[in-house]
Amino acid sequence: xxxxxxxxxxxxxxxxxxxxxxxxxxxxxxxxxxxxxxxxxxxxxxxxxxxxxxxxxxxxxxxxxxxxxxxxxxxxxxxxxxxxxxxxxxxxxxxxxxxxxxxxxxxxxxxxxxxxxxxxxxxxxxxxxxxxxxxxxxxxxxxxxxxxxxxxxxxxxxxxxxxxxxxxxxxxxxxxxxxxxxxxxxxxxxxxxxxxxxxxxxxxxxxxxxxxxxxxxxxxxxxxxxxxxxxxxxxxxxxxxxxxxxxxxxxxxxxxxxxxxxxxxxxxxxxxxxxxxxxxxxxxxxxxxxxxxxxxxxxxxxxxxxxxxxxxxxxxxxxxxxxxxxxxxxxxx
Ligand code: AQP
Numbered sequence: 001x002x003x004x005x006x007x008x009x010x011x012x013x014x015x016x017x018x019x020x021x022x023x024x025x026x027x028x029x030x031x032x033x034x035x036x037x038x039x040x041x042x043x044x045x046x047x048x049x050x051x052x053x054x055x056x057x058x059x060x061x062x063x064x065x066x067x068x069x070x071x072x073x074x075x076x077x078x079x080x081x082x083x084x085x086x087x088x089x090x091x092x093x094x095x096x097x098x099x100x101x102x103x104x105x106x107x108x109x110x111x112x113x114x115x116x117x118x119x120x121x122x123x124x125x126x127x128x129x130x131x132x133x134x135x136x137x138x139x140x141x142x143x144x145x146x147x148x149x150x151x152x153x154x155x156x157x158x159x160x161x162x163x164x165x166x167x168x169x170x171x172x173x174x175x176x177x178x179x180x181x182x183x184x185x186x187x188x189x190x191x192x193x194x195x196x197x198x199x200x201x202x203x204x205x206x207x208x209x210x211x212x213x214x215x216x217x218x219x220x221x222x223x224x225x226x227x228x229x230x231x232x233x234x235x236x237x238x239x240x241x242x243x244x245x246x247x248x249x250x251x252x253x254x255x256x257x258x259x260x261x262x263x264x265x266x267x268x269x270x271x272x273x274x275x276x277x278x279x280x281x282x283x284x285x286x287x288x289x290x291x292x293x294x295x296x297x298x299x300x301x302x303x304x305x306x307x308x309x310x311x312x313x314x315x316x317x318x319x320x321x322x323x324x325x326x327x328x329x330x331x332x333x
Contacts, residue, residue: 001034001035001036001142002029002032002034002035002036002142002143003035003036003038003139003140003141003142003143004026004029004035004036004037004038004039004141004142004143004144004145005038005039005040005135005136005139005141005143005144005176006022006026006039006040006144006145006146007039007040007041007042007045007082007135008022008023008041008042008063008067009041009042009043009045009046009063009199010041010042010043010046010056010059010060010062010063011046011049011051011059011199011200012059012199012200013062013199013209013210013211014063014066014199014209014210015187015197015198015199015207015208015209015210016187016197016207016208016209016210016250016282017147017184017186017187017196017197017198017207018147018199019070019210019289020182020183020184020187020250020253020254021146021147021148021149021182021184021185021186021187022145022146022147023066023067023070023072024070024071024182024253025145025179025181025182026039026067026070026072026077026145027070027071027072029143029145030071030072030073030076030077036078037072037076037077037078038077038078038080038139038141038310038313038314038317039067039072039077039078039079039080040079040080040081040082040085040135040310040314041060041063041064041067041079041080041081041082041307042082042132042135043056043060043081043082043083044082044083044088044089044131045082045128045131045132046059047124048122048124048125048128049113049125049200060081061297061300061303061304061307062293062297064079064081064303064306064307065293065296065297065303066210066289066293067079068292068296068303068306069210069288069289069290069292069293069296070210070289074306074309074310078309078310078313078314079306079307079310080307080310080311080313080314081307081311082135084307084311084314084315085138085311085314085315085318087138087315087318087319087321087322088131088134088135088138088318089131089134090322091134091137091138091322091325092127092130092131092133092134094325094329095130095133095134095137095160095164096127096130098160098163098164098167099127099129099130099133099156099160103156103159104126104127104129104130104156107128107129107152107153107156108152109128109129109149109152109153110125110126110128110129113125113200114126128153129152129153129156129157130156130160132150132153132156132157133153133156133157133160133161136157136176137157137160137161137164137173137176138318138321138322139314139317139318139321140173140174140321141174141176142174142176142177143176143177143179144157144176144177144178144179145179145180145181146178146179146180147180147185147186147187147196148180148185148186149186149196150178151178151180154176154178155178157176158175158176161173161174161175161176162175168328168329170328172324172325172328182253183249183252183253183259184249184250184252184253187246187249187250188242188243188246189201189206189207190205190206190207190208190220190221190223190224190225190246191203191205191206191224191225192206192225192243193225193241193242193243193244193245193246194242204220205220205223205224207220208220208221208282208286210286210289210290210293211290211293211294212286212290214283214287217279217282217283217286218276218279218283221247221275221278221279221282222275222276222279224243224247224275225243226243226244226247226271226275227241227243227244229241229244230268230269230270231244231248231263231266231267231268231269231270231271231274232263232267233263233264233267233268234260234263235259235260235263238263244271247271247274247275247278248262248263250278250282251274251277251278251281254278254281254282254285255281255285
């Protein structure tokens with residue numbers, strides 16, 4: 001039996017990186033036999049950075065709407081909000097007693113997000129990977145589909161599962177497998193091919209959001225950074241051309257084609273000819289998702305009902321696992 005767990009933060013709009021690196025792959029698990037899928041909106045993670053309390057609830061609902069619009073079927077998968085299942089935070093504290101400071105200090109996401117102000121960063125940002133480990137282990141999840149940037153956090157979750165098993169002499173937590181799959185596990189910024197597409201990048205021109213209008217998508221792609229050379233015939237020749245590789249990767253992922261196949265079609269063409277074709281593919285792929293999301297956001301009660309049902313199911317799995325953890329750790333009943 002496979003149990004799949006993953007989540008996204010309601011920090012802002014989802015972008016193509018979130019979609020192609022993670023969300024699109026989540027959908028594929030739904031049809032697999034003996035597979036249970038749990039997809040949460042990780043609001044407790046979202047408050048580790050500056051956020052606007054007045055927007056949090058709606059942003060949470062919007063991410064859930066994006067899941068459904070992208071193809072997560074509430075009848076096949078449980079969709080829920082992390083903070084509605086208190087067992088996540090409860091297990092986090094227990095795991096925190098076993099998480100080594102030295103390992104947490106090596107987490108690149110903390111270093112990137114805390115920047116030069118690490119001394120003033122909140123404990124929540126520092127402990128983010130421990131909460132993520134709890135998100136996974138509280139369901140004894142076996143597979144975690146994420147983008148490439150989350151690989152290091154997944155390693156920490158595996159490490160904590162093993163540490164717990166060894167410390168208490170049990171074979172309790174499985175080792176969760178990262179699933180870093182699909183044609184675009186690391187989508188890069190449209191303005192800088194060396195940094196990942198990110199919600200928190202200042203400029204909107206670095207990314208395409210799932211809610212962007214067709215006009216905005218076309219403009220953003222038109223303004224995307226590129227080099228001066230025409231597109232080559234082979235993938236080999238894209239080495240050292242990160243922006244070109246990123247745009248070809250996006251075209252391939254959005255059209256369901258191989259990168260080599262796309263290059264064969266556009267070989268020798270300039271970006272002036274390629275970009276409008278990429279914009280067309282992006283708009284055609286995203287339009288149905290955006291309009292379904294808009295429909296769902298017009299009917300918040302429908303999304304709320306899905307989230308309530310999902311939380312009930314998630315708690316029915318998490319609660320006995322937390323009970324077992326308490327027993328193993330020797331708590332007074
Ligand atoms: N650029 C990306 N390429 C591929 N996958 C990506 N993911 C994020 N960016 C890319 C994957 O999306 C999932 C959800 O991410 P998250 O909401 O937890 O936040 P994040 O990883 O921190 O993503 P962002 O968008 O870059 O947010 P900020 O700017 O706030 O840090 C994860 O599976 C992630 O791997």
